[in-house]
Amino acid sequence: MVDFGFGLLASSRINLDLFDKExxxxxxAAEPDVRKCIACGSCTAVxxxxxxxxxxxxxxxxxxxxxxxxxxxxxxxxxxLCGKCTMVCPRGINTRHLILSIAKIYSKKK
Amino acid sequence: xxxxxxxxxxxxxxxxAGANLQRLGYNVLLVEHSNTLGGHLGKWDRLFPSGTPAxxxxxxxxxxxxxxxxxxxxxIQSINRLGKSYNVILSNGITVLADxxxxxxGFDLFQAEKKEEYGYGxxxxxxxxxxxxxxxxxxxxxRINAPKKIGFVHCVxxxxxxxxxxxxxxxxxxxxxxxxxxxxxxxxxxQIYCFYMDLxxxxxxxxxxxxxxxxxxxxxxxxxxxxxxxxxxxxxLSVKAEDTVSSKPLxxxxxxxxxxxxxxxxxxxxxxxxxxGMQNEKDGxxxxxxxxxxxxxxxxxxxxxxxxATGPKTLPDTLADAxxxxxxxxxxxxxxxxxxxxLKQLIKTAW
Amino acid sequence: MIYEGxxxxxxxxxxxIPDDHYFYVRSCIRQSFFPASEAAFLDITxxxxxxxxxxxxHHTTCGGIxxxxxxxxxxxxxxxxxxxxxxxxxxxxxxxxxxxITSFGLYCExxxxxxxxxxLQEKIAETLWKTCRLDFAKxxxxxxxxxxxxxxRNQIAALxxxxxxxxxxxxxxxxxxxxxxxxxxxxxxxxxxxxxxxxVLAGMVEACGGTVVxxxxxxxxxxxxxxxxFIKANRGYSLSNxxxxxxxxxxxxxxFIVTNCPGCPYFMDRxxxxxxxxxxxxxxxxSHGIPVLTYEEMMGLVLGYDPWDLGLQTHQxxxxxxxxxxGIQYDPERKYLGAKGQDIxxxxxxxxxK
Numbered sequence: 001m002v003d004f005g006f007g008l009l010a011s012s013r014i015n016l017d018l019f020d021k022e023x024x025x026x027x028x029a030a031e032p033d034v035r036k037c038i039a040c041g042s043c044t045a046v047x048x049x050x051x052x053x054x055x056x057x058x059x060x061x062x063x064x065x066x067x068x069x070x071x072x073x074x075x076x077x078x079x080x081l082c083g084k085c086t087m088v089c090p091r092g093i094n095t096r097h098l099i100l101s102i103a104k105i106y107s108k109k110k
Numbered sequence: 111x112x113x114x115x116x117x118x119x120x121x122x123x124x125x126x127a128g129a130n131l132q133r134l135g136y137n138v139l140l141v142e143h144s145n146t147l148g149g150h151l152g153k154w155d156r157l158f159p160s161g162t163p164a165x166x167x168x169x170x171x172x173x174x175x176x177x178x179x180x181x182x183x184x185x186i187q188s189i190n191r192l193g194k195s196y197n198v199i200l201s202n203g204i205t206v207l208a209d210x211x212x213x214x215x216g217f218d219l220f221q222a223e224k225k226e227e228y229g230y231g232x233x234x235x236x237x238x239x240x241x242x243x244x245x246x247x248x249x250x251x252x253r254i255n256a257p258k259k260i261g262f263v264h265c266v267x268x269x270x271x272x273x274x275x276x277x278x279x280x281x282x283x284x285x286x287x288x289x290x291x292x293x294x295x296x297x298x299x300x301q302i303y304c305f306y307m308d309l310x311x312x313x314x315x316x317x318x319x320x321x322x323x324x325x326x327x328x329x330x331x332x333x334x335x336x337x338x339x340x341x342x343x344x345x346x347l348s349v350k351a352e353d354t355v356s357s358k359p360l361x362x363x364x365x366x367x368x369x370x371x372x373x374x375x376x377x378x379x380x381x382x383x384x385x386x387g388m389q390n391e392k393d394g395x396x397x398x399x400x401x402x403x404x405x406x407x408x409x410x411x412x413x414x415x416x417x418x419a420t421g422p423k424t425l426p427d428t429l430a431d432a433x434x435x436x437x438x439x440x441x442x443x444x445x446x447x448x449x450x451x452x453l454k455q456l457i458k459t460a461w
Numbered sequence: 462m463i464y465e466g467x468x469x470x471x472x473x474x475x476x477x478i479p480d481d482h483y484f485y486v487r488s489c490i491r492q493s494f495f496p497a498s499e500a501a502f503l504d505i506t507x508x509x510x511x512x513x514x515x516x517x518x519h520h521t522t523c524g525g526i527x528x529x530x531x532x533x534x535x536x537x538x539x540x541x542x543x544x545x546x547x548x549x550x551x552x553x554x555x556x557x558x559x560x561x562i563t564s565f566g567l568y569c570e571x572x573x574x575x576x577x578x579x580x581l582q583e584k585i586a587e588t589l590w591k592t593c594r595l596d597f598a599k600x601x602x603x604x605x606x607x608x609x610x611x612x613x614r615n616q617i618a619a620l621x622x623x624x625x626x627x628x629x630x631x632x633x634x635x636x637x638x639x640x641x642x643x644x645x646x647x648x649x650x651x652x653x654x655x656x657x658x659x660x661v662l663a664g665m666v667e668a669c670g671g672t673v674v675x676x677x678x679x680x681x682x683x684x685x686x687x688x689x690x691f692i693k694a695n696r697g698y699s700l701s702n703x704x705x706x707x708x709x710x711x712x713x714x715x716x717f718i719v720t721n722c723p724g725c726p727y728f729m730d731r732x733x734x735x736x737x738x739x740x741x742x743x744x745x746x747x748s749h750g751i752p753v754l755t756y757e758e759m760m761g762l763v764l765g766y767d768p769w770d771l772g773l774q775t776h777q778x779x780x781x782x783x784x785x786x787x788g789i790q791y792d793p794e795r796k797y798l799g800a801k802g803q804d805i806x807x808x809x810x811x812x813x814x815k
Contacts, residue, residue: 001812002738006696008704014353016362021301028328035324039333039355062356065330091321223466226657232466340677341462343712348677 018067023105027064031101033093037061043085043095053078057085057095060102069106076102112137113443116198116208118186118382121149122171122425123417123432124214129174130436131212136443138178139206143378145183147172149216155246157425158281158288159315167425189385194446196412209447210412210439213388213396214432215379217418220267220275220371228263228369233341235364238266238371239282242289257300257365260293261349262286263336264306268372277393279372280422283310286370287323293368294327302329303362305336305351313424334360339367373422386413395421406435412446414439462675467658474655478612479602484554485516486545488561489526491723491755497772498757499560502606505760509620510613515552520545523564529687535574536585542571543589543597550598557600558609562722565605566643569651572599605644607721607756611653611661614668622765625671627716628788633672634716637751638662639706639729641722642682656680662719662756669763678709684732685724703732707744707751717752717783719759729753734777737814749815750778762789769795777808779815 028034041058049055055078063072076099085095115131117124120142132138146152148171154164185201189211198206222230222238230236235253237245245251264286268279283306290302304323309331311317323329334351342348346363353360375394383390388408389397396419399407406414416435417428487499506512523545524538549557559565575582586597610617625634640659645652654660657680663673684702689695706729710718720726733750737743745751753776754762761771768789773780774796784791799805 001741002735004696004735004739005693006700007739008736009697009701011701011705012358014356014358014360016303016360019301025328032325035328036321059356062353066353066356066358066360223469226470226655229466231469232463232658234462338680340679341675342677 014066014068016067019065020067020069023069024064027101027105030105031098033091034061034098034102036091036093038091040090042088042090046084046088047079048082048084049078049080055079057099064102064106072102073106113209113447114139114195114206115210115212115439115443116141116196116206117212117214119149119214119216119379119417119419120144120147120180120182121214121216121417121428122151122168123216123419123428123435124149124212125171125175126429126432127212127214127416127436127439128178128180129171129176130433131439132175132177134436134440136439139208140175140178140180141184141186141200142180142182143185147180147182150219150240151425153240153243153247155243156288156292158284159313159319161288161292186382186385189382191412194412210414210443211386212414212416212435212439213379213382213386213408213419214416214435215376215382215419217373217422218376220273220279220374222266222369222371224273225266225270225369227338228266228336228367229339229341230369233339233347233367234345235347236339236367236369238369239285239289240371242293242368246292254366257293257297259346259362259364260290260297260300260302260366260368261336261347261362261364262290262302262304262368262370264304264309264370265335266369266371267374268370269307275372275374275393278310278422280310281424282370282372284313284316284319284424286368287311287316287319287329289368290329291319291323291327294329302327303364304329304331305334305349306331307333307335332360336367373418376419379419386410388413393421395419404438406431406438412442414442467660470658471654471660474650474653474660476604476608476651476653477602478604478608478653479556480512480612482513482554483515483556483558483604483609484549484552484600485514485606486520486523486557486559486561486564487516488559488564488723489522490727491560494723494727495755495758495772495775497770497775498755501757501761501766501771502560502610505617505757505764506609506613509764510616514558515554517548517552520548523559523561523567525561525563525567526687528567529563530691531688536581536588538567539571539574539581539585540588540592542568543585544593544595546598546600547589547593547595549600550596555601557603558606559603560606560723562605562641562644563724565603565651566641566647568603569648572603573648575599605661605721607644607661607665608653610756610760611664614665617665617760617764618668618670621669621763623763623787623789625666625669625759625763625787627786629786633670634783634786635674635713636666636671637674637676637679637710637713637715637718638666639679639683639718639720639722639725641720641725644721662721665756665760666719669760674710674713674715676710676713678706681706681709683720683722683725683728685722685728690728699728700732700735703728704736707733707736710751711744714746715751716786717754717759717780719754719756721756726753726755730777734811734814737811741813743814745778745815746782747815748813749782752776752778752780752783754780762787767791767795769798774805777811777814 044056044058060072060075115136117140148168187199196208267273334354336351338350416432524541527533528538645656649656684699689699730753
């Protein structure tokens with residue numbers, strides 16, 4: 001093996017074929033509102049933790065659906081469950097409850 | 111003698127205007143170049159937002175046509191101003207003196223093969239919204255083979271200057287959401303994606319339909335335009351887009367891709383326009399006297415317009431537009447041919 | 462895949478290619494990467510087909526490499542190009558054929574720019590006169606050398622000594638055709654077959670009996686990308702793009718790749734070695750790579766040229782498995798001998814790829 005001083009890079013492309021439909025369906029069964037998100041960003045705009053840590057429920061929901069579960073989980077780690085996002089969600093999603101359900105279902109290893 | 115009104119185009123706008131003008135006491139002549147009445151409505155299965163059967167709506171329109179003389183398979187051969195009227199020669203040899211002309215020539219669906227990167231007509235599992243309606247009607251389409259993953263591409267030939275169409279076609283977002291739900295109902299195990307640029311859920315009940323699509327049908331809406339499609343070795347499709355919400359390029363394999371072909375000015379309508387010396391606006395649709403207050407009148411006296419000839423419209427919009435055109439024609443004929451007023455009074459009394 | 466659908470698109474993107482009398486300009490980098498290809502082009506067109514292809518030692522680079530790596534401004538590159546065109550006119554030609562894809566793209570771009578901004582054309586004409594004392598001229602037709610070979614494809618196929626057919630199985634060879642980005646992505650109407658389903662190379666392959674492989678990343682760039690490669694720290698991008706293409710074409714088991722750009726065959730050839738060294742992965746049969754040919758090399762093999770005269774020994778990936786499939790006789794002893802029979806040296810032996 002030769003060291004060329006450069007090498008193959010990891011692609012940033014989302015591979016939607018890796019999306020775990022079964023897992024997301026089980027989340028949606030427990031938490032039907034997760035499908036209602038319209039990615040408006042209200043939750044992220046008011047998030048207390050999000051200003052200092054990479055916390056965003058909007059982005060986490062997107063990442064879960066893009067088959068990037070670990071990235072999503074990291075985006076919810078900083079949540080303080082303060083409930084401000086629940087107040088502003090225009091689709092009436094119980095965001096605190098949703099975050100807890102995501103944690104429950106996605107922290108389980110397959 | 112009753113005034114003659116010529117309607118060019120036998121789609122929903124022409125039919126609705128025809129029925130209304132006949133009711134108002136005019137002698138209505140409707141000319142349709144194809145071999146059926148109903149236009150695109152005749153090719154559709156169900157209508158958004160509530161899934162009303164298209165055939166029911168069409169039957170209702172056709173059922174109100176009593177007394178309207180309809181010529182199918184007929185072209186306008188020539189049309190010339192003669193005094194207050196238009197002298198019209200039809201391809202079937204009939205000559206008519208029309209006191210008012212309604213252009214209801216509708217739209218053509220954008221030819222999806224023009225978006226070469228989507229491979230319509232090249233890849234085995236790429237179809238259009240119209241193909242899918244045909245499938246819903248007949249249950250037959252070799253390209254639809256128990257799909258497990260389905261994509262819908264919004265804005266195909268709409269909001270796309272390179273395709274020669276900068277404007278929104280208005281109906282495709284709602285059609286995509288409707289068709290996505292119908293496909294989920296037909297193939298409950300399927301995962302369905304809608305690739306959109308903006309979701310234009312402007313009409314009454316549309317937002318409800320969108321919410322149901324998300325919550326009840328589990329449709330995933332991805333904000334990003336599909337940029338390229340290719341075929342995998344197993345015959346499935348490889349689709350590239352950006353998930354602009356997460357700012358990352360995305361790739362997905364799909365078993366079926368449905369292109370939401372938008373509306374373009376109808377080619378046969380353009381021929382009529384040139385016979386009549388009508389002008390187009392920048393978007394290619396016919397010019398109107400005023401886009402706010404006289405949408406159904408052409409700047410040319412005695413010429414009226416209805417439906418998608420003046421830009422993309424939903425079916426209810428088209429029907430309302432046609433009724434508006436009928437009222438405008440009545441107003442015009444009453445003023446130009448005062449006798450018509452008396453006749454109208456007569457009929458009113460008779461009722 | 463519906464072949465008729467592609468044919469429909471091909472019929473819409475046909476450009477006018479004059480049959481004869483061309484002013485030929487070479488590519489800077491092809492002369493060092495694949496030195497025999499341009500010689501093969503001239504020999505095929507002049508001696509096999511009897512065409513008038515003129516070249517002069519006075520022509521220079523088009524300036525494309527410097528332009529695309531931000532070293533010179535557009536006005537400078539346009540003046541260089543204006544000089545080439547002026548030479549063409551000076552020697553009495555009006556059809557211009559170039560060997561390089563980047564040059565071709567740049568010529569198209571320049572002509573379009575002049576069309577849209579006549580005042581800029583005026584300025585360049587003036588600069589040309591001041592610097593070179595040459596009269597400004599524009600070609601009547603501008604084609605890439607692959608357009609011309611495409612145009613002659615049936616004549617070449619009629620003279621074929623070997624077809625693109627596996628002599629052992631009788632099956633058509635599976636060919637990946639790869640078009641340089643600057644051939645038609647900027648101006649689809651200037652390329653045979655357009656940009657989404659280019660036909661220029663596919664047409665040659667079909668005419669010679671081969672079959673074209675359409676794989677998902679067919680349209681993707683080879684990875685050269687100019688500054689992606691020039692700076693070592695960026696080379697990972699270049700390599701990764703090539704890797705993506707090979708991963709995508711792998712399931713189709715292509716027999717070889719044919720290209721019409723100077724950079725593409727180089728990177729698709731050399732990066733196979735780097736990928737093999739870094740990951741241990743090879744894409745051909747039995748630890749071989751997939752041979753990557755220029756269109757002149759492909760047509761040269763078809764016409765019965767000796768593989769070593771075509772310069773196939775300058776490739777990283779050995780062409781021998783392909784030669785065997787095509788039933789071409791070759792002398793392994795001659796592989797590393799130069800034109801005068803001298804030893805030209807051997808490449809270091811890679812550890813993973815044959």
